[in-house]
Each structure stands twice: as structure tokens, then as C-alpha cells.
Amino acid sequence: MQSHNIQDRSVSVSVSGAGGSGAVTAGLILLKSMANAGYYGYMTRFSGPQIRGGESAVVLNFSDSPVERSARSSDIHFALDWHGFERFSDEIPLTSQSCVIFDNSHDALPDSVASTGAKIIEVNLKDQVDQLEGSRANAFAVGIVAFRLGLPLNAVLEALEQILEKKGEEIFLAASEAVRRGYGLLEKKAAPLEQWKPVSHTRWNMSGNEACALGALRAGVKFAAAYPITPASDIVEYLAPRLEKYGGNVMIAEDELAAINMAIGGSFGGKPSMTATSGPGFSLMIEAMGLAIASEVPVLVINVMRGGPSTGLPTKSEQTDLNQALFGMHGEAPHVVVAPLNIADCVVTTQWAVGLAEHLQTLVVLLSDQRLGQSRAIIDAVPSKTFDLKRKILEEKEGQRSYLRYAVSPDSISPMAIPGNAAGRYTADGLEHTVSGKPSSMASDHLQQLKKREAKVTRFDYGKMWAEACFHLESTKIVVLTWGSVYHNTKAAVSELYHDGCPVALLALRLLMPLQTEAIKALCKGKKVIVVEQSYSGQFCHYLKGQGAIDASALTLAKPGPLVLGSDEIKAFIKEATND
Amino acid sequence: MIETAGEKLSPEAYLSDVRPVWCPGCGHYFVLRALTQALAWLKIPNEQIGLVTGIGCSSRISAYVDAYGFHGVHGRALALGAGLKAVRPDMNVIVAGGDGDGYSIGGNHFLHACRRNMDLTYIVMDNEVYGMTKGQPSPTTEPDWQSKLAPEGTGIRRFNPLGIALASGASFIARGSAGDQKGLSRLIVEAIEHKGFSLVEIKTPCVTFRPEEKAWYKSMRKIAIEPTDDMILAAQRIHGSDGFDTGIFYQADLPVFQPHFTEEKSIEDFEKEFEV
Numbered sequence: 133m134q135s136h137n138i139q140d141r142s143v144s145v146s147v148s149g150a151g152g153s154g155a156v157t158a159g160l161i162l163l164k165s166m167a168n169a170g171y172y173g174y175m176t177r178f179s180g181p182q183i184r185g186g187e188s189a190v191v192l193n194f195s196d197s198p199v200e201r202s203a204r205s206s207d208i209h210f211a212l213d214w215h216g217f218e219r220f221s222d223e224i225p226l227t228s229q230s231c232v233i234f235d236n237s238h239d240a241l242p243d244s245v246a247s248t249g250a251k252i253i254e255v256n257l258k259d260q261v262d263q264l265e266g267s268r269a270n271a272f273a274v275g276i277v278a279f280r281l282g283l284p285l286n287a288v289l290e291a292l293e294q295i296l297e298k299k300g301e302e303i304f305l306a307a308s309e310a311v312r313r314g315y316g317l318l319e320k321k322a323a324p325l326e327q328w329k330p331v332s333h334t335r336w337n338m339s340g341n342e343a344c345a346l347g348a349l350r351a352g353v354k355f356a357a358a359y360p361i362t363p364a365s366d367i368v369e370y371l372a373p374r375l376e377k378y379g380g381n382v383m384i385a386e387d388e389l390a391a392i393n394m395a396i397g398g399s400f401g402g403k404p405s406m407t408a409t410s411g412p413g414f415s416l417m418i419e420a421m422g423l424a425i426a427s428e429v430p431v432l433v434i435n436v437m438r439g440g441p442s443t444g445l446p447t448k449s450e451q452t453d454l455n456q457a458l459f460g461m462h463g464e465a466p467h468v469v470v471a472p473l474n475i476a477d478c479v480v481t482t483q484w485a486v487g488l489a490e491h492l493q494t495l496v497v498l499l500s501d502q503r504l505g506q507s508r509a510i511i512d513a514v515p516s517k518t519f520d521l522k523r524k525i526l527e528e529k530e531g532q533r534s535y536l537r538y539a540v541s542p543d544s545i546s547p548m549a550i551p552g553n554a555a556g557r558y559t560a561d562g563l564e565h566t567v568s569g570k571p572s573s574m575a576s577d578h579l580q581q582l583k584k585r586e587a588k589v590t591r592f593d594y595g596k597m598w599a600e601a602c603f604h605l606e607s608t609k610i611v612v613l614t615w616g617s618v619y620h621n622t623k624a625a626v627s628e629l630y631h632d633g634c635p636v637a638l639l640a641l642r643l644l645m646p647l648q649t650e651a652i653k654a655l656c657k658g659k660k661v662i663v664v665e666q667s668y669s670g671q672f673c674h675y676l677k678g679q680g681a682i683d684a685s686a687l688t689l690a691k692p693g694p695l696v697l698g699s700d701e702i703k704a705f706i707k708e709a710t711n712d
Numbered sequence: 713m714i715e716t717a718g719e720k721l722s723p724e725a726y727l728s729d730v731r732p733v734w735c736p737g738c739g740h741y742f743v744l745r746a747l748t749q750a751l752a753w754l755k756i757p758n759e760q761i762g763l764v765t766g767i768g769c770s771s772r773i774s775a776y777v778d779a780y781g782f783h784g785v786h787g788r789a790l791a792l793g794a795g796l797k798a799v800r801p802d803m804n805v806i807v808a809g810g811d812g813d814g815y816s817i818g819g820n821h822f823l824h825a826c827r828r829n830m831d832l833t834y835i836v837m838d839n840e841v842y843g844m845t846k847g848q849p850s851p852t853t854e855p856d857w858q859s860k861l862a863p864e865g866t867g868i869r870r871f872n873p874l875g876i877a878l879a880s881g882a883s884f885i886a887r888g889s890a891g892d893q894k895g896l897s898r899l900i901v902e903a904i905e906h907k908g909f910s911l912v913e914i915k916t917p918c919v920t921f922r923p924e925e926k927a928w929y930k931s932m933r934k935i936a937i938e939p940t941d942d943m944i945l946a947a948q949r950i951h952g953s954d955g956f957d958t959g960i961f962y963q964a965d966l967p968v969f970q971p972h973f974t975e976e977k978s979i980e981d982f983e984k985e986f987e988v
Contacts, residue, residue, distance in 0.1 A: 167988035336986035346986075350979055355799050374982055381971035383798050386824035390791035393784065397764070397795025400782055401803070405795070423785050510988060516979075551780040551796070551803055554759040559728075559774050559781030570730050571775060571783070 141196050143324045144203035145277055146224045147270075148189035149212030151179070154270030157295070158210070159190030160508075161274050164291035165283055167337055167510040170330025172198050174509040178223050179447060180216060187216030191224060194281070196328040200474050200509050201620040202696060206230050207324075208280055209250075210273045212257075213238035217245070222695055226250045233276060233318075235269055255317060264313065266306035275314020282323025285315055336513050340478045340504040343514070344408070344434055345370040347482025350516060351490075353432070354380030354403040357394035359387050359413060362446045363502040364436035367408040388413035392420040392433065399429050400560060402550035404490055404523075406432035410502075411440045411453050415460075421495050422461040425585060427560040428538065428548070430489040430496075430523060434482070437501040439693045448694030449502035451616050451666040457497045458645050458675065466586045467495040469645035473600060473619040478504065479514040481642060484597055487521030492588050493548060499644070501666075503696070504617040523548060526556040536567040538581060544588035590646045598643035598651070603630045608637035610710055611656050613682070614664040615641045615672060618697050622664045625702035636706060644675075652681040661686035662709055664702055668692035721755055723748035728778040733769075739890035739916030739925075740770050743837050746893055747806075748777065750900035762805040764793040766813040769844050770837035770916075773808050787817030790825040790834065797830050798971050804904060808835040812842045815851040815871045822873075826880035828969045829909045835900065836873065836911065837890075839918035839925060847921035873913050874950045874961055878943065883908035883966040885946070887958050889932035890916035895958060899935070902960060908968045915955075932956050939963040 145162060149155040159175050166173045173194045180186035193203045205225040211217060211234035221244060226232060228249035234241065237258030246252070255276065257269040271292075278288045289308050296304045338346075345367050348356070356375065358368040372382040380403065385391035391407045398405035409417060414435045424431045437453045439445030457469050468488050472481035482498060489496040526535065526549040537558040539546045549556020563571040564578050572578075602623060605611065614622040619640045626638040639655060641648075661682045663673040673688035689705040691697050726748035734740050751761065761779035765771035767786035774781035780803070784792050793807040807825075814822055814836045825834065840857075842848040848861045851871035858865055877885045884906040888896040896914065903910035915932055917925035937959025940946050946962035953961075 164988065334987050336983075337988045338986045342986070346982060349982060355795070357795060357798075374977065376971065376973045377975075377977040378979075378982075379973055379975045381798060381973050383795065383971060385791065386820055389788055390794075390821055390824070393788040393791035394795030394798070396784070397782070397792035397797075398799040399795075400780075400792075401762075401796045401798075401800040403799040405799075419785050420788060427782070427784075513983070513987070549780075551762055551800060552759055554757065557759055557778055557780055559763075559783055561775070561783045562785055563783060569775075571772075 141324070141328050142199060142203060143194050143281060144205070144207045145192045145194070145281070146189060146206040146209045147212065147273065148187065148209070148217055148220055148224065149270070150215035151186045151188055153212040154268055155188050155212055156190055158270040158274050159192055161288065161291050161295055162192060162277060163508060163510065164294060164337060165278060165288040166194050167335060168287035168290045169284055169325070170332060171196050171328065172335070172510045174199050174201060174507065176202055176503065176507045178220055180219055187219060189220045189224060196330065198511060200511070201624065204698065204700060208233065208277055210277055211235065212269055212273060214242050215239070217242060231280070253318065260310070260313060264306060264310055266302060267310040268307070271307040271310035272314035272317070275311040276317055278311070279315045279318060280321060280323060282325035285312065334513055335510050337508065337510055338475055339366065339506060339508045340475045340500060341366040341436065341506060342370050343475050343478030344472070344482045344498070344500060344505070347479040348406055348432070348486055349374065349378060350479070351483040351486030352404050353406050353486055355383070355395065355398035355405040356407060357383040357385045357391045357398065357405070358407050358409065359385045359391050361410045361413045363438055363506050364408045364410045364413070364434065366506070367434060367436070388416040389420065392417040392431070395431050396420060396424050396429050399431050400551070404430065404486055406434065406486070408434040408436065410436050410438050411444065412442070414453055414456065418456070418460045421467070421497070422463060422465050423562040424495040425461070425465045425467050426562045428493040428585070429560060430493050432486050432489050432496050432498060434498045434500060436505040437499060445694055447502065449617065449666070450693030451501055451618065452668070452671065452692070453499065454644070454667070454671045454675065457499055464582060466589045467497065467645065468492065468589060469497045469499065470643055471499040471616045471641070472504065473616065473640050473642060475504070475507065475509050476511050476514045477642070480517055483517060484519055487519040490523040491521035491545070492592060493523065493545060494585070494589060499616060501617050525550055526553060528553045529555045537569045538565060538584065539567045540580060540584050543591065544584045594643050594648070598641070598648045600640040600642065602626065602638040603636065605637040605639060605655055608659065609635040610637070610660045610662065610706065612636060612638050612662045612664060612706060613641070613676065614638070615644065616666070618664055618666050621697055621699040622702050624699040625706060628699070628703055629706060634710065647675070647679050647681055649679050649681045652676070656682050660710065662706055663688040664697065665690050666693055666697055721752040723752045726751045726758060726778055728776055730775045732776050733772055735920045737919040738769070739839060739918070740773065740837055742890040742893060743770070743835070743896070743914055743916055744773055744776055746896035747773070747835065747900055749893070749897040750904065753897065753901055754904060756804050760802070760804055762793070762796050762800070762803045764789045764796065764805065764807045766809040766818060767844070768810040768813045768842070770808065770810040771813055787813055788821060789813065790818060790821040793832055794825065794828065794830055797832055801831070801970055806833045806835065806904070808837070811836060811838040811840060811852045812850040815873060823876070823880045826877050826882035826909055826911070829881055829883050829966055830969050831907055831909070833900070833903045833910045833912065836913045837916045838873070838913055839916050839922060841918050841921050843918050843921055872950070873911065875947070877911045878946055878950060878962055881966070882911050883964050884910035884960065885950070885962040886910070886912050886960040888912055888914045889928065889958050890914055891929035891932055892934055892958065895935045899960065906963060908966055933958060935959040937961055941965070
């Protein structure tokens with residue numbers, strides 16, 4: 133088994149099969165088994181556009197230290213069948229170092245796989261399934277892969293029990309026997325895990341979408357309204373059964389237009405509120421996002437980006453809603469845009485985002501993407517953070533009738549009256565208004581309120597959360613700038629170069645708007661700047677240049693989705709750019 | 713039906729200090745008067761009223777009532793109102809707007825507000841025209857009404873709000889007339905008191921772009937329709953009416969949607985679920 137440079141000890145596994153073959157379940161069991169055995173892991177899933185019956189695949193990367201990205205190629209690939217495998221040839225790179233195990237009771241080995249030079253092992257799982265009533269091929273596959281990895285059988289059986297808990301004892305017993313039999317099916321080989329050091333502390337098994345949802349709960353979100361959309365639905369699906377036991381609720385909206393307006397209504401009613409969507413839904417919400425800004429109602433909109441335009445690539449990742457999130461609204465609409473860098477950061481950044489919305493009484497957009505949202509990893513527990521960002525609320529006083537909802541104050545944040553407070557009756561308005569909220573189209577009122585809305589967002593001190601800096605940014609000669617899910621591979625590339633003696637450092641932005649232009653400028657001054665992003669047109673780079681944060685001479689590695697922007701590719705680009 | 717024991721409140725107690733932008737003689741003034749009268753009769757504390765509106769002449773009403781108001785975007789008032797009611801069941805949430813706002817751009821929300829049957833009151837000031845944009849045909853305009861936008865008329869049949877509300881699941885469906893102050897106030901009182909989604913469709917003349925609608929003050933009949941909870945009978949009355957009848961066409965005790973919550977879980981419980 134090859135050992136990669138990226139991680140001293142890591143091994144990658146992929147499983148593919150026709151829809152319903154259980155490839156994804158096999159991946160979930162393996163991930164949990166690894167966690168039980170004291171290791172870390174990262175899993176991404178791929179599926180064709182079909183709802184059921186289409187092919188699907190999982191790609192896993194395991195390590196004895198935290199890992200949150202896929203390996204360059206699969207060390208072990210298990211094909212439950214070869215149904216539609218060619219669709220994954222880009223996502224599951226096989227090399228002569230790979231070991232491919234496949235169930236030969238279905239199709240023959242495809243030429244494209246044979247030609248990789250990978251070691252091929254055939255098993256007949258149909259015979260095995262026939263001999264064990266109630267068993268399925270994927271459980272045998274789990275056993276075979278676990279054995280090859282050197283994963284203790286107990287860790288697998290424990291995971292099986294956790295995952296199949298609700299399916300009944302019969303199914304669990306058949307599956308565990310199948311795992312046992314699979315475990316003894318192939319001859320013994322030196323297994324990679326024998327060299328690894330397990331950890332014993334508690335870790336979390338979590339997807340990026342779940343992480344965002346947990347962050348929202350930690351921040352005190354009490355109301356979410358949403359309309360189903362891939363790949364964002366799991367956020368609200370996670371929240372629905374939990375929020376109603378945690379003093380809040382989730383509302384199913386008739387469309388995204390309703391979802392954002394419901395969230396605004398909930399927030400106006402005094403409860404921290406949010407919605408979650410993806411590109412097409414985000415486009416529909418844009419008008420009401422402007423309303424939240426104009427009426428100064430806090431609201432969080434999570435956009436789990438997918439490829440666009442239009443319906444685009446509904447199940448696959450891209451970072452291309454950036455322009456829309458920054459500049460999509462008509463009129464001048466200052467707001468906040470943040471983006472988490474990894475799964476653990478989804479918890480923290482979402483919590484921060486809710487706090488910012490509440491404190492600044494405005495729209496906060498959180499940009500995640502399909503890769504970040506739907507990947508699952510074993511991570512260290514994310515400690516709770518305190519941001520101390522609360523909504524400034526008008527106190528209840530008897531007989532007060534002089535409330536000015538949109539009064540201009542030193543920090544431009546005016547106390548918000550919550551319905552029920554007799555002292556604070558007002559009409560929130562999307563029309564331009566005076567300090568009292570009375571509609572006004574006078575130039576002086578417009579200018580005053582424009583300034584107020586801009587100042588509260590731009591003058592706020594965002595602290596250290598605005599970016600993540602790695603490898604001696606102050607003394608470096610090359611700065612690599614990135615954001616979002618591209619962070620991990622970019623960091624790996626920069627790390628390798630840095631440790632090879634290259635004077636390179638990484639700056640990953642978490643706060644995209646308001647852009648911390650002066651800070652970025654100071655860090656990038658006189659240095660070679662390289663921007664890495666998952667888009668075709670280089671939206672992020674254009675934005676940074678347009679704002680004057682980086683020089684026009686900065687280079688950009690922009691690659692559209694859905695393929696991962698790999699660390700090798702990033703490394704090669706940085707190297708070439710530096711050699712010039 | 714209305715208890716006025718104790719101190720009487722005047723409708724003025726519900727008027728804000730913002731002066732309406734409506735044209736002199738606009739039917740909406742009567743609706744504002746009827747609404748504030750109804751609120752005064754019900755003695756609802758101002759701060760317990762949430763008045764949510766969209767865009768259009770009639771939607772400006774949220775600025776004219778002294779309450780917690782929200783003047784949002786075009787067509788989405790019902791959704792915003794639903795969000796408010798979901799988190800604040802203690803508030804009396806009234807949503808108001810016009811025929812274009814509610815039946816055209818907001819048509820989908822109208823359908824789903826009816827079927828959701830939350831405890832909301834929806835006041836539609838129907839003048840069969842877009843007034844704020846100066847006289848375009850709306851979903852309730854007659855097919856042969858000639859305008860700049862449709863010189864020969866639209867040729868499109870009219871939207872039937874009451875029939876659609878009935879089919880969609882609204883539990884209180886009424887039509888009122890701006891010209892019948894007392895009757896209208898009473899309808900609004902009934903609508904607010906009704907548990908569930910209440911539609912009060914009000915015929916209110918646009919004196920500027922549809923001056924002929926002033927005839928409604930004479931042609932609209934006083935309230936004569938008695939409430940029924942029989943859908944078939946209600947459908948017959950709605951579809952059998954020439955549009956000039958007023959009253960409660962349908963009122964039924966239907967399941968009301970109101971999300972409930974408990975506080976039985978802690979954040980630690982949720983974090984534990986992720987542990988391995």
C-alpha cells in the first residue's frame with residue numbers, strides 16, 4: 133500500500149455500485165468503523181442525477197490524524213458492480229498503485245480499469261449472498277476492505293450496530309455475519325493500519341451541512357423556513373426535529389420567495405431566524421434579502437452552492453454564487469458575506485454569522501458549497517465559542533411614544549423594538565424612510581439611511597475571525613489567497629512548498645464582505661499574490677482586484693466545478709508562477 | 713356579536729400620525745376607518761397587532777395604523793405574516809394588500825396561506841386595477857376593460873378569490889364593501905376573532921383609474937349572506953353570486969396550523985449525537 137506525502141499515515145478507499153447496491157452505506161459503515169478504531173476519516177459521495185437506481189460512489193480518506201480532503205487516488209477501490217462506473221472515472225482516479233476488488237458476478241472488468249495497471253482481485257459475492265440468508269453484497273465488501281486495511285473486526289461490528297440499529301435485529305445479524313465472512317475471504321496481507329496510532333478521545337462524525345445547523349442552534353436560531361433544494365435540504369432536515377424540542381420551529385415554505393420572507397417575519401417577531409438554500413433558490417430570495425437590509429431585520433441565509441447557471445450541476449460543487457451573494461441586490465445594499473473553511477469551521481462560522489446578523493441587524497449570507505456541505509468527516513469535537521453578539525433590543529417602558537426605529541447612533545445600530553412592547557410601535561419598511569420609519573423619498577433621508585446602513589456594517593470590528601493565516605504571512609514572498617472548500621487542498625499545497633523551503637504563505641478569507649481591504653493590502657504589499665478558487669471566470673480574484681485589495685498583477689488559478697481542485701495542481705501552479 | 717362593555721375606544725386610537733398618500737375619495741380610506749373601528753371594538757392593544765403588507769396603494773395601510781407594521785416587498789406579505797405568526801402566536805397578525813399584490817404576484821402564497829390555515833386575517837382591498845402604477849388591468853379586472861396596457865381589454869377571465877380560497881382550504885371567507893362602514897367593521901371583527909385563515913375581500917373603488925367603480929357604493933348589497941360551514945352550499949353561494957353580495961360565505965372550524973415547540977432538549981444533547 134502506498135503512503136502519501138500529504139499525510140504521513142493515510143489510506144484511501146472508494147466504493148462504487150449501482151443505485152441501491154449499498155455503496156454509500158458501505159462508506160458510512162467504514163467511516164464509522166475507522167472512528168471506532170480511533171482514527172480520522174473524510175468521505176465524499178458522488179451520485180448520478182437519478183433519484184434512485186442510478187450509480188453512486190463514495191471516496192474515503194483515512195488517517196490517524198485529522199484529515200479533511202480526498203487523496204490523489206484510491207489505494208483500494210471496491211466495485212460492487214461496474215454499473216455506470218465511467219461516470220466516476222474523474223472522481224475516482226485509479227493508478228498502478230491501486231488495488232481494485234470487484235464482484236465478478238455482474239459485469240466484466242472494464243478495459244478502462246484494466247488499463248490503469250491496478251492490481252485486480254475478483255470475488256464472487258453472489259455465491260456468498262446466496263449462502264447467507266438476508267445478507268447483502270455490500271456487507272461482505274465492508275468485511276473485505278476492513279480486513280485489507282487491518283481494521284479490527286469489533287470496530288466494524290460496533291459501527292454496524294450503530295448504523296443498522298433501526299433496521300431490526302435480523303438485518304443486523306445477517307449483516308454482521310456477512311462482514312465476518314468477508315473479513316476472512318481474502319488472504320492476509322500487510323495492512324496499513326498496523327503502523328497507525330489510534331486516539332482515544334471523543335470525536336465527532338459530522339457533515340458540513342450538519343455542522344452549519346449545529347452552529348445555528350448554538351447561536352440561538354429559533355426559526356427556520358425553507359423550501360427543499362439540493363444540496364442544502366439536509367440543513368433544515370437536521371433542524372426540523374431538533375428545533376421544535378429546543379424552543380423553536382421550522383416551517384416548510386411554498387417556495388424560496390416565501391422562505392426568506394417567513395424568516396424575515398420570524399426575526400421581526402424577535403426570534404433569530406434563518407433559511408438555507410442553493411443557487412436557484414438564492415436567486416429567488418434576492419429581492420427579499422434587500423428588504424432585510426432596508427428594514428434592518430437580522431436574517432441568515434445559508435447558500436450551499438452548486439454549479440450554475442440555471443439548474444446547472446445540482447448535485448455537484450462550485451464557488452460561483454460569490455458575485456451574486458456580494459452584488460446580487462438592486463440598489464445599494466450593504467450586508468455581510470461569510471464563508472466557512474472546513475466542516476468544523478461550519479459550526480463556528482455559522483454561529484458567528486447568526487451573531488453578526490443579530491448584532492448588526494442586517495442580512496448575513498453564509499456561502500458553503502456542495503463539497504463542504506455534503507462531505508462527512510471524523511473531526512475533533514468543536515469547542516463552543518462565545519461571540520457576545522446580540523441584538524440590541526428596545527427596553528419596555530410605560531407611556532413612551534418617542535421611539536425612532538431608524539435613529540442614527542454612534543455605531544449606527546439602533547435598538548430594535550420587538551412586537552408586544554408598547555413603547556416601540558413602528559412600521560418596518562422596505563421603502564426608504566425617515567428615522568421614525570415613515571416612508572420618505574427625500575434625498576436627505578435617503579443619504580442619511582444609506583450612510584447608517586453602510587456604517588454599521590463597515591465600521592464594526594470583526595476581530596480575528598475575518599481570515600485564517602498560515603505559514604508566516606508577514607515575512608513571506610508569496611501570498612496565496614483562497615476561500616471556502618478549496619482551503620484544504622490549497623493549504624496542503626502551500627504546506628508542501630513551504631516545507632520544501634519556498635517562501636509562501638496562505639491567507640484564507642472567512643469574511644468576504646465587507647472586504648477587509650486595508651488588512652489584505654498590508655499583508656500582500658510587495659509580494660507575489662496567487663488566488664485559488666473554484667470558478668471558471670475567477671470571480672474571487674476579480675473581486676479582490678476590483679476592491680483594490682490586491683494588485684492587478686496577481687495571478688489566479690480558477691477552475692470550475694465539479695472536479696476537486698487538487699493540491700498537486702495548486703502546487704504546480706504556484707511553482708510555475710514563482711519560477712517566472 | 714361585539715361586546716362594548718367598559719370604556720369605549722375610538723378608532724383614532726389606532727391611527728398613526730402618517731398621512732395617507734391615497735387620492736381624495738379613494739375607497740381605501742373607508743377600509744382604514746373600518747379596520748381601526750374593528751380594532752377599537754375588539755380593544756386589542758396596539759402593540760399586540762402585527763399589520764403586514766406588500767406593495768401597492770392599499771399596502772400603504774401598514775404605515776397608517778398605530779401598531780407593529782411591516783411594509784415588505786410586492787406579493788410576499790402573507791409569507792412574512794406567516795413567519796411572524798409562527799414565532800409569535802400571541803400577536804394578532806393581520807395581512808393586508810390589494811388584488812394585484814395578493815392574487816397575481818402573491819398568488820402562490822395566497823393558495824398556501826389558505827391551505828395552511830394559520831390564524832391570520834387577510835384583508836384584500838380589491839379595486840380591480842393596479843393603481844400605484846397608474847391603471848393596468850389586474851387579475852380581477854373584467855376581460856373587456858380597456859387600458860393603455862391592454863387597449864382591447866385583456867380577454868382573460870377574472871380571478872375568483874372567494875372560490876379559490878374555498879377550494880384551497882381557507883376557513884373563513886367573506887366579502888365586504890368599502891361603502892358599508894359598519895358592516896365592514898363587523899366583518900373584520902368576525903375575521904379577527906375567527907380561529908384560522910380569514911379572507912376579507914373588500915370591493916373598494918379606485919376613483920382615479922376606475923371612476924366608474926363609484927357606482928359600487930350603490931350596487932354593492934348590504935350584508936345578507938349568512939355563514940355556513942357546508943362547503944357545497946358555500947360554493948353555490950360564491951359561484952352563484954354576481955359579485956355584489958356581501959357577508960360571510962363560509963366559516964368552518966378547520967385544523968389551524970401553528971407550530972408548537974418544547975424546551976426539552978439542550979445543545980449538549982445535540983452535540984452528543986455526533987460523538988464517536
